[in-house]
Amino acid sequence: MPRLRTIITAAASALTLLLALPGSASAEVSGHFYYSYTDANGDHQVDLYTNQEGECTDVKEVADGDAKFAFSPLNKTTNELWVFTELTCTGDKFILAADAQGTQANKFASYYFVPPRD
Template structure:
C-alpha cells in the first residue's frame, strides 16, 4: 500500500512532466481559396481547409508547381492567421501578405506557393 506522501510525489512528477512537454502546434481555423487553370485552360476555384495546411510550413500549389503550368491567382485568406503568397515554388521570390479573416488578391496576384505564419 502506497503512503500518501508517495502518491503526492508521483502526482507532482506527472504534472511536471505534462507541463514540460511541448504541445502540438495550434490548428489554423478557416479556409484558404485560390483559382488555378487546368491543362485544358479551364479555371477552377480551390478551397483548402485547416486539415490541408499548418503553420510555418511552405506549401506549393500543386496545380501550379509543375514546369509549364500557369500560376494560381485570386487568393482569399479566410483563416485566423496571416498568409504569405510567393511568386515561385518553395516560398521563393516576391511575396505578398494576405491579412487574416478575409485578405485577398485579384487576378493579377499570381503565386505558386504560400506560407501561413503569425509574424
Template structure:
C-alpha cells in the same frame, strides 16, 4: 520542516515538468480556408483551396489537371493566420504579398506558393 518532507513534493514537481516537456505538442495550423483561382490544363476556370493549412510550411499551389507550379490568382485568405503568397514556387523569390486574416486580392495578383504564420 525537514529536508525529507520537501524532497517528495519537489521530486513530483520535477517529474511533472519532465513529462510536460517530453510530450509532443500539437501541430500548428491556420484555421479556416485559403482559396485561389486557376486555369486547368483543359482551359477551364477552377477554384483551389486549402483547409486548415499547416503553419510555417511552404505549400506550392496548383489545381487538379493544372501544371504543377503554374500560377494561381485572386487569393482569398479566410484563415485566422497571416498568409504570405509568392509569385515563385517553394516560397522563394523577391515578389511576395502578405494577406491578413479575412483579406483577399484580385485577379491581377499571381501566386505559386504560400506560407501561413
C-alpha cells in the same frame, strides 16, 4: 538516506518543469483558403480547408505543371498568409491578412501560413 532525498527532489523538480512547459499548439489552420488557376480546360477555384501553419506549401497545380500560377487568393482563416511568386516560398512575397482577399493580379506559386504570435 540523504542521497534518496536528493533523487526524489530532483525527480519531482523535473516533473514540475515538464508540466510547466507549454504543449505544442495545433499546427492546423482554422478556416478556408481559396485560390484560382487556369489550365487547358479554363479557370478553376480551389477550396483548401486543411492547411498547416509554419510550413511552405507549393500550389499543387503549379508544381504539377498544370498551371503557370495561381491567382486571386482569398484567406478566410485566422492566420496571416504569405504568398510567393515562385515554388518553395521563394521570389516576391505578398502578405494577406487573416480574413482578406487578394486580386487577380496577385499571382503566386506557393504559400505559407504564419503561426500566431504569442
